[in-house]
Amino acid sequence: MNALAATNRNFKLAARLLGLDSKLQKSLLIPFREIKVECTIPKDDGTLASFVGFRVQHDNARGPMKGGIRYHPEVDPDEVNALAQLMTWKTAVANIPYGGAKGGIGCNPGDLSISELERLTRVFTQKIHDLVGVHTDVPAPDMGTNPQTMAWILDEYSKFHGYSPAVVTGKPTDLGGSLGRDAATGRGVLFATEALLKEYGKSIAGQRIVVQGFGNVGSWAAQLLSEQGGKIVAVSDITGAIKNSSGIDIPSLLNHVKESRGIKGFSGGDSIDPSSILVEDCDILIPAALGGVINRDNAKDIKAKFIIEAANHPTDPEADEILSKKGVVVLPDIYANSGGVTVSYFEWVQNIQGFMWEEDKVNAELKTYMTKGFKDVKEMCKTHNCDLRMGAFSLGVNRVARATLLRGWEA
């Protein structure tokens, strides 16, 4: 199922649970603004290359719109729309004072040199600079982008509007980035997993864990979970997949990935077919790469008891039904990966205050937000007798609906 159709479907199920009227539903679903821009850059060899960039600003009832920018060949309008909408519900689940947005450029960052990436990022920023801002829409990293990308956006934006560190989050710390933001999504996944396992009288120690994706989110999640005694038994990325039933040595794998730019060739495990990663035998499965990877074709073969959605919309609604019948517990993206945007919020707050926090304070505050988020989701599950995905969706949608009604529609 297409990402937008899947996200709309989950929204509508939650809206029905909440008894929202159809006019309010329509208002919540239609994006505030959709931006599509053409970005042409000279390549290093002097030829021209054109790319299409998007920024979808979904909703601002609860505050400035917030969300990452993705560089990936599969970026398209429906995908960005779905991701922007998910941000609206995610910031509401986390209870941070933001709405939702997402951006992206259809490109393969691996095919571009650093200077080509810089030119592309600057051209994209030139095209959208008057529609983003500290109190309107605050971008951040997502797949294929990183703190350096945010530094270029900050620099380009500042040429038009004056120095504005709070216009992006996930920046390098030398430019006002928050300590702890780099690890935040993975650390949030750790706290979310701990909160879920506690419900079942379990802890992370000894759990056999499989991680798909070993970029920012997957690598930090694997590292932090293994530090708590979790056994990472299989990992994959775009270059390949490996398995080791005794547990992969994550610090060694991190060194290998730094040197070789991918998992391929790592000697601390057996190489396996990347397409089998999601159905490997394990207790906990963590998709931390692309959307739609758990679908009706593979859901019946999944062996994990728990799925922690570190990626955005990794599970198709059809798969959700199959997994639920099998008794697999799915911790949904809009809660499970909210650690990233939560620490982005802390970064924005620090930039506005002009005061930097110690990393221990960032991590402790993140734990407080993730623990409270889990409690709030569970309460909605109890109230509406629903699963964790609908608990999270109904929590997020209800908070945005309340803000929308309070603000009203008078012209």
Ligand SMILES: NC(=O)C1=CN([C@@H]2O[C@H](COP(=O)(O)OP(=O)(O)OC[C@H]3O[C@@H](n4cnc5c(N)ncnc54)[C@H](O)[C@@H]3O)[C@@H](O)[C@H]2O)C=CC1
């Ligand atoms: N960076 C952040 O703070 C946040 C990211 N997310 C989500 O987490 C996911 C991962 O994002 P990042 O780690 O930031 O991206 P990244 O670009 O740092 O890493 C992506 C990883 O996925 C791997 N990958 C790509 N295609 C793959 C495939 N077909 N099979 C296996 N692995 C594949 C890449 O090789 C890389 O290891 C995305 O869904 C993103 O939207 C969610 C919340 C916050």
Ligand SMILES: O=C(O)CCC(=O)C(=O)O
């Ligand atoms: O840190 C942020 O502002 C957004 C991160 C993001 O794009 C996401 O949570 O999917």
